[in-house]
Amino acid sequence: MAENILTPEEIIKRGELVFKKTKLMTDANLSYCPGCGHGVAHRITMEVIEELGLEEKTIGIAPVGCSVLAYEFMNVDMQEAAHGRAPAVATGIKRVYPDKTVFTYQGDGDLAAIGTAETLHACNRGENITIIFINNGIYGMTGGQMAPTTLPGMKSSTSPYGRDIEMMGHPLKITELIAMLPGTAYVTRQAVHKPALVRKAKKAIKKAFELQQENKGTTFVEIVSNCNSGWKMTPVESNEWLDKNMLEYYPLGDIKG
Amino acid sequence: MTEEIIIAGFGGQGVLSMGKILAYSGITENKEVSWMPSYGPEMRGGTANVSVIISDERISSPILQNFDTAIILNQQSMDKFESGVKPGGLLLYDPNGIIRHPTRKDINIYTIEGAAEAAKQKSSKTFNMIVLGAFLKIKPVVKMENVLKGLKKSLPERHHHLIPMNEEAIKVGLEKVKAVQTL
Amino acid sequence: MEEIKLMKGNEAVAEAAIRAGVDAYFGYPITPQSEIIEYLMTEEPYKRTGMVVLQAESELAAINMVYGAAACGKKVMTSSSSPGLSLKQEGLSYIAGSELPCLIVDVVRGGPGLGTIQPSQADYFQMVKGGGHGDYKLIVLAPSTVQEMADFVELGFELAFKYRNPALILSDGVIGQMMEKVVLPPQKERLTDEEVDKLYGSWATTGKKKGRERNIITSLELKPERQEAHNHHLQNKYKKIAENEIRFETFNCEDAEYLLVAYGSSARICQKTVQLAREKGIKAGLLRPITLWPYPSKAINKLADQVKGILAVEMSAGQMVEDVKLAVNGKVKVEHYGRFGGMVHSPDEVLEALETKIIGG
Numbered sequence: 001m002a003e004n005i006l007t008p009e010e011i012i013k014r015g016e017l018v019f020k021k022t023k024l025m026t027d028a029n030l031s032y033c034p035g036c037g038h039g040v041a042h043r044i045t046m047e048v049i050e051e052l053g054l055e056e057k058t059i060g061i062a063p064v065g066c067s068v069l070a071y072e073f074m075n076v077d078m079q080e081a082a083h084g085r086a087p088a089v090a091t092g093i094k095r096v097y098p099d100k101t102v103f104t105y106q107g108d109g110d111l112a113a114i115g116t117a118e119t120l121h122a123c124n125r126g127e128n129i130t131i132i133f134i135n136n137g138i139y140g141m142t143g144g145q146m147a148p149t150t151l152p153g154m155k156s157s158t159s160p161y162g163r164d165i166e167m168m169g170h171p172l173k174i175t176e177l178i179a180m181l182p183g184t185a186y187v188t189r190q191a192v193h194k195p196a197l198v199r200k201a202k203k204a205i206k207k208a209f210e211l212q213q214e215n216k217g218t219t220f221v222e223i224v225s226n227c228n229s230g231w232k233m234t235p236v237e238s239n240e241w242l243d244k245n246m247l248e249y250y251p252l253g254d255i256k257g
Numbered sequence: 258m259t260e261e262i263i264i265a266g267f268g269g270q271g272v273l274s275m276g277k278i279l280a281y282s283g284i285t286e287n288k289e290v291s292w293m294p295s296y297g298p299e300m301r302g303g304t305a306n307v308s309v310i311i312s313d314e315r316i317s318s319p320i321l322q323n324f325d326t327a328i329i330l331n332q333q334s335m336d337k338f339e340s341g342v343k344p345g346g347l348l349l350y351d352p353n354g355i356i357r358h359p360t361r362k363d364i365n366i367y368t369i370e371g372a373a374e375a376a377k378q379k380s381s382k383t384f385n386m387i388v389l390g391a392f393l394k395i396k397p398v399v400k401m402e403n404v405l406k407g408l409k410k411s412l413p414e415r416h417h418h419l420i421p422m423n424e425e426a427i428k429v430g431l432e433k434v435k436a437v438q439t440l
Numbered sequence: 441m442e443e444i445k446l447m448k449g450n451e452a453v454a455e456a457a458i459r460a461g462v463d464a465y466f467g468y469p470i471t472p473q474s475e476i477i478e479y480l481m482t483e484e485p486y487k488r489t490g491m492v493v494l495q496a497e498s499e500l501a502a503i504n505m506v507y508g509a510a511a512c513g514k515k516v517m518t519s520s521s522s523p524g525l526s527l528k529q530e531g532l533s534y535i536a537g538s539e540l541p542c543l544i545v546d547v548v549r550g551g552p553g554l555g556t557i558q559p560s561q562a563d564y565f566q567m568v569k570g571g572g573h574g575d576y577k578l579i580v581l582a583p584s585t586v587q588e589m590a591d592f593v594e595l596g597f598e599l600a601f602k603y604r605n606p607a608l609i610l611s612d613g614v615i616g617q618m619m620e621k622v623v624l625p626p627q628k629e630r631l632t633d634e635e636v637d638k639l640y641g642s643w644a645t646t647g648k649k650k651g652r653e654r655n656i657i658t659s660l661e662l663k664p665e666r667q668e669a670h671n672h673h674l675q676n677k678y679k680k681i682a683e684n685e686i687r688f689e690t691f692n693c694e695d696a697e698y699l700l701v702a703y704g705s706s707a708r709i710c711q712k713t714v715q716l717a718r719e720k721g722i723k724a725g726l727l728r729p730i731t732l733w734p735y736p737s738k739a740i741n742k743l744a745d746q747v748k749g750i751l752a753v754e755m756s757a758g759q760m761v762e763d764v765k766l767a768v769n770g771k772v773k774v775e776h777y778g779r780f781g782g783m784v785h786s787p788d789e790v791l792e793a794l795e796t797k798i799i800g801g
Contacts (some may be wrong), residue, residue, distance in 0.1 A: 076648050290446065291621070
């Protein structure tokens with residue numbers, strides 16, 4: 001078997017290279033579950049930073065959640081923020097380094113529950129930062145608890161009989177809220193569970209970082225994603241479920257800008 | 258020399274700024290000074306007071322329980338601070354609005370009709386300077402020229418055109434102060 | 441050029457920060473320290489030195505802005521008062537864990553809860569002993585004059601950068617609100633990135649330059665062995681700080697038979713008490729810790745050999761007294777005295793406590 005596996009050099013030699021990992025992703029093994037959308041979201045974010053030539057001036061911020069170790073994978077200068085505080089941390093960086101490129105990468109619990117105030121206020125001040133928001137409707141890292149974005153009736157370990165709106169409140173459409181703030185320049189909702197959507201999402205992320213270079217205000221990219229482990233599905237099932245249920249409540253497309 | 262002063266009255270009477278001018282005058286003479294205000298919501302419409310210490314030595318506690326001088330500008334402050342004047346000390350007050358006058362026999366008591374005089378000058382804003390003038394007449398703890406320097410320092414530049422009016426008010430205070438009881 | 445001014449402690453901190461070449465201040469208003477951000481906003485230091493001043497949406501946000509900017513190797517500070525510091529504890533633990541140099545100012549008011557806006561020293565436990573989670577230490581400086589409020593800005597940053605550790609000025613409503621003479625230091629230039637690199641090493645996140653590995657600022661280490669190693673590293677650093685950075689002053693201790701130990705505004709009150717006591721023929725002395733961590737335990741222990749009893753005086757129900765007792769280790773009697781909940785003790789009250797609790801007790 002082993003002799004059939006080609007080294008990258010051999011593949012390149014044969015002229016069959018169709019994909020090359022960006023050098024802004026490290027060689028560390030991703031800690032995400034097979035089938036999870038984080039890996040793709042990481043990759044396209046870092047590809048954009050490389051393509052825009054921002055490597056040497058970018059400072060990224062990892063959140064608390066599944067992507068708490070994002071700094072192990074994203075090969076730029078990174079900071080790890082306390083739970084929900086990434087937009088405040090980003091504000092601190094951007095205010096002392098107005099010429100650097102600053103982005104946060106946050107999940108739904110981090111951004112839309114514990115960090116709601118920091119998120120809204122950073123966006124409202126129009127901080128020239130880019131926020132990548134991964135919404136999979138669940139707390140993945142802590143074992144599948146209910147998130148602010150968990151859908152009505154959706155089961156989690158803290159809504160084992162399904163999210164009861166009367167008892168637990170409604171899923172929070174924070175991206176729509178963000179779009180209402182005058183400080184934001186570009187607010188969009190994307191997904192990465194189909195190749196065509198990945199290309200679109202990457203375009204959106206690129207636009208977000210480009211607008212940051214022009215100091216247009218906060219740019220905000222939500223990526224509706226899956227959590228096959230937390231949702232207790234196979235990767236394929238979770239993508240289908242996402243397509244059918246999540247996108248109905250969280251429709252894709254640009255909301256502002 | 259150490260002079261420990263409390264100035265107490267209503268918020269808006271210029272209590273804190275009177276203290277500030279005294280403190281500024283003190284540092285103009287190379288003295289040690291401290292200025293410790295009451296602070297917080299009580300300043301808005303309620304009572305306000307400030308402790309000012311002017312001394313030739315390093316000042317230890319800036320918070321006073323007893324005073325060489327109490328300058329009292331409302332009834333609440335009279336009720337609160339009359340007892341704190343050191344025996345032989347000075348109580349200077351504006352009788353306007355005072356219904357329970359000081360009763361101590363072991364202190365010097367003076368009055369200044371600050372509110373009435375300020376009304377005559379048609380500027381309530383000079384009230385505190387009239388009172389300050391009265392105090393400096395009784396106890397010239399700082400030189401008048403330095404008070405004027407202090408006034409200049411404590412006022413923002415945009416208010417410097419008001420200095421002559423304030424100077425005038427201090428003179429009124431110097432003239433109009435009345436002794437009620439001297440030991 | 442040096443300049444003599446009459447200033448509130450809060451204003452002195454703010455002006456000293458501008459003059460120290462601080463890069464950024466992030467804060468949230470709370471009595472009795474709002475003059476700090478008010479002064480900064482009025483002075484527009486962004487025009488004078490390029491210093492950033494920003495009013496955050498909360499104390500939580502402010503301390504995390506400090507985290508972000510400090511992780512860039514910048515001179516960054518925040519200030520608040522007791523309830524605000526309770527909120528900042530999360531950020532402080534992360535800052536200490538990530539070894540970020542920065543300066544925090546706490547102008548203490550009475551608690552617990554919303555408490556009172558009047559002066560207090562009841563934040564000793566939360567600021568000196570930790571407050572946030574984990575084994576960490578802040579370098580804690582306790583000013584007792586407006587002059588020290590100004591001087592400790594520079595000193596705080598010096599120590600913070602020397603050890604890559606957060607430093608804190610533990611003040612109170614008296615020192616924050618009172619005006620005194622203050623000699624202001626001359627204006628210092630803000631440091632460039634290159635100067636920071638040269639002085640303190642290139643650990644900060646400044647953008648991954650060619651020729652160096654990426655820098656990561658984090659307090660997370662999932663492998664317990666590595667987290668333990670990181671903790672050992674922190675503890676070794678704290679040991680070094682404790683060996684080198686203890687500061688205190690004594691007043692009339694040479695022949696003292698009774699010792700007062702007090703910091704901040706209580707120390708000023710106690711200085712008067714010492715005078716009053718000596719007028720009555722009681723040989724009292726005062727030791728004033730200037731650093732509350734590291735604490736001058738050895739100096740107090742040494743004085744315990746000389747005196748008959750020690751009174752720890754603080755505007756709290758008895759917090760620092762625990763450190764005095766640890767220092768004395770049972771050699772002599774140690775008692776606590778202090779008004780609290782926003783009340784300030786008078787020199788007479790302290791003297792009476794000395795007479796009843798220590799001399800007569």
